[in-house]
Each structure stands twice: as structure tokens, then as C-alpha cells.
Amino acid sequence: MTRRPHTRPPVLADVARVAGVSVPTVSRVLSGSAPVSADKRRQVLRAIQELGYRPNAAARALATGRRSIISVLTSDTTRYGYASTIRGIEEAARAVGLVVALTMLDGDDEESARVAVDLALDQPLAGMIVLEFDIQGSRALAALPDTLPVAAVSSAGQGRSVPRALFDDHAGARDATNYLLGLGHRTVHHVGIPPSGRPSGRLLGWREALEAAGAPVPEIVESDGTPRSGLQAGARLARRGDVTAVLCGNDEVAFGVIKALQDEGSRVPEDVSVVGFDDHPLAEIWTPSLTTMRQDFAELGRMAVDFLLGRLAGVPVEAPRSTPRLVVRKSTAPAAR
Amino acid sequence: MTRRPHTRPPVLADVARVAGVSVPTVSRVLSGSAPVSADKRRQVLRAIQELGYRPNAAARALATGRRSIISVLTSDTTRYGYASTIRGIEEAARAVGLVVALTMLDGDDEESARVAVDLALDQPLAGMIVLEFDIQGSRALAALPDTLPVAAVSSAGQGRSVPRALFDDHAGARDATNYLLGLGHRTVHHVGIPPSGRPSGRLLGWREALEAAGAPVPEIVESDGTPRSGLQAGARLARRGDVTAVLCGNDEVAFGVIKALQDEGSRVPEDVSVVGFDDHPLAEIWTPSLTTMRQDFAELGRMAVDFLLGRLAGVPVEAPRSTPRLVVRKSTAPAAR
DNA sequence: ACATCGCTTGATAAACGCTTTCATGGCTGA
DNA sequence: TCAGCCATGAAAGCGTTTATCAAGCGATGT
Known part of the structure; x- marks a missing residue:
């Protein structure tokens, strides 16, 4: 007691x-x-x-007008990409004496976006960072008043209304697809994850690479980004029979896809090559270890903070950009002849 | 622009x-x-x-004296157990109109604990929740002034100075060990993860079950809780030769252990049974799917908030407690004869 | 019908705990 | 002795909430 x-x-x-x-x-x-x-x-x-x-922090904030909170809006806090970005944001914020407030966007209608935004705005905010990895993020962005300094973390090629720290998954997907084509695969299938609005950069990069190479563009298999949905996607791919290479929207999905393919009797990578996206901590110890496009989310989060702070200080900062890098492991191999 | x-x-x-x-x-x-x-x-x-x-939130806070921020102190935001607990806390806080501020404890000396705590205290806090899953959490707890309402989320059997929402990993580990012994294994090895102070409840429950059954108590293999360290632990276990059952401190480590065992030529579960802890989202699609002690972290987070709020309201609330539940999958099997 | 009372509604003022501006008084140095 | 500097304190904010007060107005009692 x-x-x-x-x-x-x-x-x-x-x-x-x-x-x-x-x-x-x-x-x-x-x-x-x-x-x-x-x-x-x-x-x-x-x-x-x-x-x-x-x-007393409230009194101090009132007297000085200085705000010491950065609010982060995100639809998820547990999945790898989200959690890592948040970590990066927190680190960068802490380094300059700011505190991070977390508000989840759960529910993808506009009303719940508004509720979440209102809650976040009830604090004296220095600024706000929205994780625009999905539609919830876009909704929240739309619900924000334009009087507040905002930075979004999002995929390149999304809208331009709000300053953004970008990760160039468009280029990443193109590189990954070209890599697979270079291994001799006739085409590459794609397991999509929910986009933030328009078609995702990953989808566009994938399609662009296929078209540039004159390869057929197969129908996309959808998923919700979880391992479980990857399982279903993998099962559907296995039934098609003609699949030899798959680019997945993220690693969690790729894990499910690999598992399902194996369960259906396909060998990875001998029969099917699989590439993920993000470089999840478990990617390297998966069986087989996963070839993936590494994305430095923590760095992205840090960049977003620097970007926001720079704009706050009035310094014109160029929108930072991070490009994923191919990490080749054992889940990909040359096409069987 | x-x-x-x-x-x-x-x-x-x-x-x-x-x-x-x-x-x-x-x-x-x-x-x-x-x-x-x-x-x-x-x-x-x-x-x-x-x-x-x-x-203006600052003015309002000053005038009313009401605080609307719950500060969460944690050494990690990305690993499954931590991230899920934070999600639960955020959900419960949002439901009552409170906002969650996140501060990471990175560095395990007392000085950095103090710095982090100071930063968090710079806000007008309604209360604080410390994730005492490890030594950093304990350090932070020690560095807190006793004028602030605090709840810790921690393993049962830790100190009693601060009110805590508990997860009973002691009982969980005992159950898991008994389950393995019940499968006919002569003894159970343990891969530990860093404790929050005294020996972890997992360790104690494991040892207690072995002793109660009159089974030999093997030397513990240490890890830092990451898949990579699980890999090393697994390799060491494989070299021992007499290992038939392993209880791991968490699922991430278990994944590494399984991988290493397989790499060294042991079959799981035919040669070695492996049990994890937490029920990571990937546990069910691992190969083989992982038998584990499921821990409802999100619920634990919610309980911590309710607990804190109850105490704030002056209602004497009993410390909530959550006990992990065995989920049997394919990584365990009866001992070979 | 008139003064009185109670009730609703609006305004004035103080308070919350801190920062910051401004004025003051004591020094120093030439 | 006086300009100039320094440390210090008095007082005025910062944007709310809340207590206190005053005014308006209809209803009531005689």
C-alpha cells in the first residue's frame, strides 16, 4: 500500500x-x-x-505557448512496419525533448476517423504525424484541420496536399519484379495488401515492370496483410498451377503464402519463388529464409520527425524519401526450365 | 504547399x-x-x-486540474508482447477519453531511466503505466516519484511496492512444463529471456514443476529474447544430444530454437518437442506450428488501465491477473521411447 | 394592482501555476 | 558623483473554468 x-x-x-x-x-x-x-x-x-x-506542465505550456507533444495517428501498432515506424518517431522525438502521443484509428469510416482526430487534438500539439499506410490513415489525414503542422508517412505517389516523408515502394516493387524476371520467370504474380487510397505503389511498380518487360500481367490476389490472409492467398495461387514467382505486399503475407504453397505440395523456391516486402525480423530465419525488399521503417519515422520539425522551424526541407533495398535469401531461385 | x-x-x-x-x-x-x-x-x-x-488543452488542464494523458514507459515497442500490451492500453484509454503518451526506455542504466522518466513527467499526467517485462522497466519504476499514480504490468511474484496488473507466467511455465513431462519427457530444458529483476516467473514455474516431478533440472540456456539469439540457443541445445523437450521464454526465441534444431538435423517434434510463450501471430503458421502458452497481452493492457483508473477514483480495486493458457499445436509430441 | 420572491440567464472577477516584461535599487568603475 | 550594469521583485499576462453577483421576468400574496 x-x-x-x-x-x-x-x-x-x-x-x-x-x-x-x-x-x-x-x-x-x-x-x-x-x-x-x-x-x-x-x-x-x-x-x-x-x-x-x-x-506543472500544463501551466508551463500555457505560459510559454510551447507545445511538446507529437501526436501519431495509426491504424495499427503491432505489425512490424507500423511498430518500427513508431519506434523511429519516438526516438527522434525524444532526442529533441518531445513526447509521442499515440492514437489508434480503428474503424475505417469517416466518423471514427473524426473521433480519433478529435481526441488527439484535445492535447496541445506541436505537430502531428499520420501513418498513411492504409485507408484509415488517408481518412484521418482528410479529417485534420489545416491549421496544424502535419507530416504523413506514406508511399510515394499518393496525394500531394500534405507534406510527406515517403518510402518509395513503387521503385521497390519494380526492382523486385525485375529481379524475378531476371531469374527467368515468365511473369510474376502479386499478392496485394490494402492500399491507402489509389492503387498502392507496390502494385504500380509491379505492373510497370511487367509491362516494360512485355510479360503478361496476372490477376492480383488480394489479402488483408496478415499471415492468415497470406495463407488463403497462397492456397489460391497453388491452385492456379502456372505460378512460378510471387511478389507479396509484405513479409507477413509472404510467410502465409509460403506456408500454403508448401502445404499444397509446391516447393519454395524450386517450384515457386517468393519475394516479400519490409524485411521482417523473422524473414531471415523462416524456412526457407525470405528474399525481401528491406524497408528501414525506423529511419522513415525519424525522417518524418525531422521533416516536421524543419517545417515548424520555417526551414524549407525537401520531402525525405527512402527506397527499399533487395535482400536476396533462399526463397527465390532461377525459373525451372 | x-x-x-x-x-x-x-x-x-x-x-x-x-x-x-x-x-x-x-x-x-x-x-x-x-x-x-x-x-x-x-x-x-x-x-x-x-x-x-x-x-486550448493546456489552459483547460491548468484551470480544471484534470489530466488527460496516460504515460506508458516501455523498453520496446516492436516486439509482440510489448506492442500488444500497448495496443490494449491505448484502446482502454481511448474508450474513456484519455490519450496515451509513449516513452521508450533505451539503455539499462539508471541514468537513462531517469532521463526517460523526466521527459514523461514533463507532461500533465493522469497516471503512468510501466511495462515491467524486463530490467529497464524495473529501473524506471524505481526512478518514479511516489506522488504519481502508477500501475505496472508485470509478472506475478515481483516486488509489491507498486500496484500491478499481473500476468501469471509462473503458473503458465509450470503448466507448460507439466504438459511436456506428461508427454513422457524425462526432463525439460529452458531457454530463458532477460528477467525484470529476480529470476523470472517463467524460470521459477519451470523449475518448480521439474522439482515437483522429481525430474532433473538442467542448466538454463540464456537468450536475449530475439529470434537470432534463439538460433544460438537452439544450436547449443542441439549439441547437448540429450535434449528432448524445450520450454522457451517466448515465441520469437522458440522460432529460432526450432530453426537451429532443424539445421542441426533434429526433427521437431519427433526428436525434440518445443513449447513457446505468448502465442505470436506467426506461431500457428510456423513449420511445425508452435505449441505455446497463450498470453492475452491486449487484455492485460486494458486491465492495467482499468486498474489505474479505479485507483484514481479511489475505488479499491483488486490487482487484476491474467493466466496464460496452453495452446497445443504441432511442435510437441510424446517422447520417443 | 403593487411590492415581493424565486428562478433563469448573463456578466464580472478570481483562480490555476508558470513565464516574461518592466521597473527598481544597489553596485561598480571612471 | 554619476552613468551603467546587474540581480531581484512586482505585476501582467497565457486561455480556461468556476464562483459570485446582478439583472430581468413572470408568478404570487394581499
Whole structure:
């Protein structure tokens, strides 16, 4: 049982009284905004120590007008890409003394986007970062008032209304597809994940590469981005019979696809090559280890913060961009002849 | 290029002026704390709409003394257990109109714990939840002032100084070990993950079950909780030669252990049974699918919030407790004779 | 019918805890 | 002795909420 102190917490005036100085003097010691003589400073510090004084954040925010919260809006916090981006944002924010507030967007109608946004805006925000990896993110972006500094983290080629830190999954998907074509596969199938609005960059890059190579463009197999949906997608691919190469929208889906293919008797990579997207921590110890497009999400999150802060400071910053890199492992092989 | 409005945001006084009423009247419309005539109310609402007014959270917090932020301290945001717990916390907090602030504890010395705690305390906090899954969490807990309402999420059997929402991994590990012994295994090896202080509940439950059954207690193999470290642990186990059953500290480690065992020529489950902990989303599609102790982290997070809120309201709430449940899949089998 | 009372509604003012501007008084240095 | 500097304190905000007060107005009692 911890003692619940019913006495109100000490305030600046208490410190001043105990130290025998005026309120502004204490404030100056705290902020260093003006010189204070050595012994007064010492007395003040001692009083602070003694009383266990902590500045009231609300009062400080009100007086200074400085905001110290970055709000992050996201539809998910557990999946790899999301969680890593959030980690990057938090690290960068913490490095400059800002705190990250997290609000989930659950429900993909506009009403719930509005509710979530309202909740987030109830805080005194320095700025906001929206993870626009999916439709929920886009909805939230649309529901934001334009008076607030916002940065989105999203796939290149989305709308241009809001400043964005971009990951170029368009180029990434093109590279991955070309890699598979280069292995001799006649074409490449695609397991899509839910896009944030228009067709995803991954889809576009994939299609572009196929068309450029004169390869047929197969029908897309949809998934919701989870391993379980990958399982279903894999089963459908296995039934087609003519599939030799698959590009998946993310690694979690790729895991499911591989599993389903194996369950249906296809060997990976001997019969079917599979490429993922993101480089999930388990990709390298999957069986077979997964060839994937590595995406540095944490870096992306950090870039988003720097970008937002730069804009806040009035410095014109170019929208940062991160391009995924191919990591070749054991889930891909030259086409069988 | 979005228009950057250099005009300061509208305040209550602006609304009052536009609506032609006094400031407190606007406030009353907003909070409903006192009746306001119908047409004044209408005018006020129209003015709010027109100006795009948003109450200043800092001012409101200062005036009311109400705090709307729950701070979450955690050493990790990406791993499954952590991320899921955070999700549960966020959901429960949002349901009651609170916002979650996330601060990472990175560095396991006391100094960095103090820095992180200070940053978090710079906000006007309703309360704090510490994820005490590891030593960083314990450090942070120790660095907290005792004037703040705190709840920890931790393993049963840890210290009692702070109110905690508990997950009973002690009982879970005992159950898992008994299950393996029941399959006829002579003993069960354990791959540990970093504890939060004293020996982890998982370790204790495991040892307790072995001793109760009169089985030998093998030396523990350590890991850091990542798949990669599981790989090393698995390799070491494979070299021992006499291992037929392994209880892993979490699923990520179990994945690595299985992979390494397979690489070394052991079959799972025919030669070695492996049990994980947590029920990671990939556990069911691993090859072989992973038998594990399912832990409902999201529920645990929700319980922690309810617990904290109950204590804040002065209602004496019993510390909630969640016990993991065995999920049998294909990574375990009766001992070979 | 008139003064009185109670009730609704609006306004004035104080408070929340801090920062910041400005004025003041004591020093220093020439 | 006086200009100039420094440390310090008094006071005015920051944008809300809330208590207190005053005014308006219909209803009531005689």
C-alpha cells in the first residue's frame, strides 16, 4: 500500500517561500533565462529538492505557448512496419525533448476517423504525424484541420496536399519484379495488401515492370496483410498451377503464402519463388529464409520527425524519401526450365 | 504547399465576441455546466464552427486540474508482447477519453531511466503505466516519484511496492512444463529471456514443476529474447544430444530454437518437442506450428488501465491477473521411447 | 394592482501555476 | 558623483473554468 499523499503538490510559490526568494527568481533558476546569484541559486535548488517540486506542465505550456507533444495517428501498432515506424518517431522525438502521443484509428469510416482526430487534438500539439499506410490513415489525414503542422508517412505517389516523408515502394516493387524476371520467370504474380487510397505503389511498380518487360500481367490476389490472409492467398495461387514467382505486399503475407504453397505440395523456391516486402525480423530465419525488399521503417519515422520539425522551424526541407533495398535469401531461385 | 496560417488560433474570447456573448457563456455551452438559452447557444455554436475554434488543452488542464494523458514507459515497442500490451492500453484509454503518451526506455542504466522518466513527467499526467517485462522497466519504476499514480504490468511474484496488473507466467511455465513431462519427457530444458529483476516467473514455474516431478533440472540456456539469439540457443541445445523437450521464454526465441534444431538435423517434434510463450501471430503458421502458452497481452493492457483508473477514483480495486493458457499445436509430441 | 420572491440567464472577477516584461535599487568603475 | 550594469521583485499576462453577483421576468400574496 503506497501512501497516497492528499496534500496538493508543491508549486513554484512554495519553493520561493521556502527558499526565501521571489517566484520569478525560482523560475529563472529553473530555466536559466537570466543570471541568479550563486547563493540564491543554491537555496532554491535545496528547496526544490526538499519539497520534491516538479513544474506543472500544463501551466508551463500555457505560459510559454510551447507545445511538446507529437501526436501519431495509426491504424495499427503491432505489425512490424507500423511498430518500427513508431519506434523511429519516438526516438527522434525524444532526442529533441518531445513526447509521442499515440492514437489508434480503428474503424475505417469517416466518423471514427473524426473521433480519433478529435481526441488527439484535445492535447496541445506541436505537430502531428499520420501513418498513411492504409485507408484509415488517408481518412484521418482528410479529417485534420489545416491549421496544424502535419507530416504523413506514406508511399510515394499518393496525394500531394500534405507534406510527406515517403518510402518509395513503387521503385521497390519494380526492382523486385525485375529481379524475378531476371531469374527467368515468365511473369510474376502479386499478392496485394490494402492500399491507402489509389492503387498502392507496390502494385504500380509491379505492373510497370511487367509491362516494360512485355510479360503478361496476372490477376492480383488480394489479402488483408496478415499471415492468415497470406495463407488463403497462397492456397489460391497453388491452385492456379502456372505460378512460378510471387511478389507479396509484405513479409507477413509472404510467410502465409509460403506456408500454403508448401502445404499444397509446391516447393519454395524450386517450384515457386517468393519475394516479400519490409524485411521482417523473422524473414531471415523462416524456412526457407525470405528474399525481401528491406524497408528501414525506423529511419522513415525519424525522417518524418525531422521533416516536421524543419517545417515548424520555417526551414524549407525537401520531402525525405527512402527506397527499399533487395535482400536476396533462399526463397527465390532461377525459373525451372 | 499548404497555406501556413500565421494568425494565432482563435480563443474563447474570440468566439464570445463573434457570438456576441460573454466568455463564461461560451464555456457553459461547451461544458453544459449551466443552462444557456437556445438562441445564444445557437449563436455560440455557429461562431465556434465559423472560427474553427478548439479549446486550448493546456489552459483547460491548468484551470480544471484534470489530466488527460496516460504515460506508458516501455523498453520496446516492436516486439509482440510489448506492442500488444500497448495496443490494449491505448484502446482502454481511448474508450474513456484519455490519450496515451509513449516513452521508450533505451539503455539499462539508471541514468537513462531517469532521463526517460523526466521527459514523461514533463507532461500533465493522469497516471503512468510501466511495462515491467524486463530490467529497464524495473529501473524506471524505481526512478518514479511516489506522488504519481502508477500501475505496472508485470509478472506475478515481483516486488509489491507498486500496484500491478499481473500476468501469471509462473503458473503458465509450470503448466507448460507439466504438459511436456506428461508427454513422457524425462526432463525439460529452458531457454530463458532477460528477467525484470529476480529470476523470472517463467524460470521459477519451470523449475518448480521439474522439482515437483522429481525430474532433473538442467542448466538454463540464456537468450536475449530475439529470434537470432534463439538460433544460438537452439544450436547449443542441439549439441547437448540429450535434449528432448524445450520450454522457451517466448515465441520469437522458440522460432529460432526450432530453426537451429532443424539445421542441426533434429526433427521437431519427433526428436525434440518445443513449447513457446505468448502465442505470436506467426506461431500457428510456423513449420511445425508452435505449441505455446497463450498470453492475452491486449487484455492485460486494458486491465492495467482499468486498474489505474479505479485507483484514481479511489475505488479499491483488486490487482487484476491474467493466466496464460496452453495452446497445443504441432511442435510437441510424446517422447520417443 | 403593487411590492415581493424565486428562478433563469448573463456578466464580472478570481483562480490555476508558470513565464516574461518592466521597473527598481544597489553596485561598480571612471 | 554619476552613468551603467546587474540581480531581484512586482505585476501582467497565457486561455480556461468556476464562483459570485446582478439583472430581468413572470408568478404570487394581499
